[in-house]
Amino acid sequence: MKYLFIITIIFYLTSTTGYIAYLFFQKNFLHKTGYYLLFAGFLCHCATIAYGFIESGHIPVNNLHETLSITGWAIAGVFLVFHYKFKLKILGVYAAPLITFVMIAASSLSSEPTQSKNIFNSLWFVIHIISVFIGEASFALACGVGLLYLVQEKAIKTKNYGFFFQRLPSLELLDTTGYACIITGFTMLTIGLVTGFVYAKFIWGRIWVWDPKEVWSCISWLLYAALLHGRLAIGWRGRRAAIMSIIGFAVLLFTFFGVNFLLTGHHEQFTRW
């Protein structure tokens, strides 16, 4: 288990190196190497999580170590899918280091599982966890794409072509990819919230308990809903969409960490360390 985890990190780390080399040298084999290494890391990661699942009998989200690991896993998975679909090579330069960072952060935390409770074994709970994490991973990518968009847009607008101009793809591709990330994220977050409510109804007999995490999740959800509405109804695309997806992700990060550290509620134990 421990070794598998380390091997996963090593794969991610080498993949990051490959992608950063690609950023500088622009050789195709570099990004391919990065991609395959990331894929190998992802498979290892799946094995790690499956192992944790079998060992404890439920999804391993008992402490911050495990939660971060799941986060890294979700980002890797979503990135692989989006890369396959949009061929946005440069995105790896953002995603691979992000995944590596999350995983290293996870590895530095204690992996002692807290006392498990049987309440984790519901199907609703599994769907809740998986969809929330995939949603958040998509939003993380949307934020990355948004950053790349802003950099490229600035280069074109100010006619000041720096290091990135040749290396970044077209604004259109960045915008569509970001949009696809947001749609995926929004759908998954919606499913996550709904299953969460259903699950809460089963466990606590109430759908809404004013848990701070619930409240902030809904705020994020509303924010992304507004972004999507703006795009569809009045054409908030390009720069504005990019900025919104960055802000949205910041709120999401607060929901993920801030709420747990600053406020208390029944989601607290997932990020205990």
Add this chain to the structure above:
Amino acid sequence: MLDILLLGLNHKTAPVELRECLGFSNDETGVALENLRKYPSIKEAVIISTCNRVEILMAVEDISDTTNNVIKFISEFKNVPVSRFEKSLYIHNGESAVRHVFRVASSLDSMMVGEPQILGQIKEAYRTATLKKTSGVILNRLLHRTFFVAKRVRSKTGIGDNTVSISYAAIELGRKIFGALEKKKVLLVGAGEMAELAIEHLISNRVGEIFVANRTFKHGVKLAGKFNGIAIKFEEIPNYLQYVDIVISSTTSPEFIIKPEHVKKAMRSRRNRPVFFIDIAVPRDIDPEINKITNVYVYDIDDLKGVIDENIKDRYKEAVKGERLVDEAVIRFRQWYDSLEVIPTVVALRNKIDAIAKSEIDKTLRSLNHFSEKDREAFYRMANALTNKIMHDPTIFLKNNGFHGNKFNYLDLTRKLFKLDNQG
């Protein structure tokens, strides 16, 4: 000894009208090659004819005679008096001809240095020559080396990475904004050579509808017909801004034609889909303030030149690298070419046989220790005699002049048969 001779003119030496008159179509190339072969001094020939150059590459016996004959031939074949194109012609022979072909194929001699089409055009020219059987040992070798050099220059230097010329720069930028330009709608305001060139480039990128607005509607209609586009009235421009993605403007108007309020209004109805303005006019047609509007990008002629200047500097550096690769290749070709003489070939063959015999005797004697020093020498003498006997007939054959003009074929065959050339 055959000599390599190249005769031609290009965009630097001849104006387009002259190049048009002297260009060979595909069919004409075939006929011309057949006619050239009838000259006894011309052993091999390839004709390269593109919109920027017409060149005849030959392996010939008598340079000065052939040069005059070929000039006369061109004049008669194309029905253009010699006096009209004589001054535009350049004539290269030997090493300088080899270098010229290498440079042309590597796109170092192109109007737009680094443009990739020329290599394909030379390959096509060579294919025509092989079909007509006018290419032989020398030109085959030369052109194969040429293709090799051109690929090398392309892969080892960044010469083809960027593209020069205003309209190319504009299209590169368009790609950075829109990704593919396919189906994008274009509005041309005014007219002019550069603007029309840009439109042609856009069409080759399969853009969608093209609208043409001109102050004189009649001119607009005429221009629109040329691009298969739609003519609109000049006053309609603000209304059409909501439909089009790319606007190219090139009028002589002293004041701005497209103003920020027009664009702001259009952006609302087009739901912020990006618009790319290319302002080729001097003084400018498009208010630079428009660039401040979100999802709108305005480039005037100076901005585009800025893109190009950066490219040209880079290209110049890359071209120097390319020239060095060409020089290397010229030297290697020269080595091969010189080896096609009788004496070097005979010497190389003798050396090879000699080396084989010596090494085999060395090997055998190593295990037979009972021979005296004298006996050993006898073995080497025998080997020497064998080599001489073996070499006798080939040497007489190669030195004899009864080749019926096929000397190069035999020399080349000998070198290939005994693998006397080690270079790639």
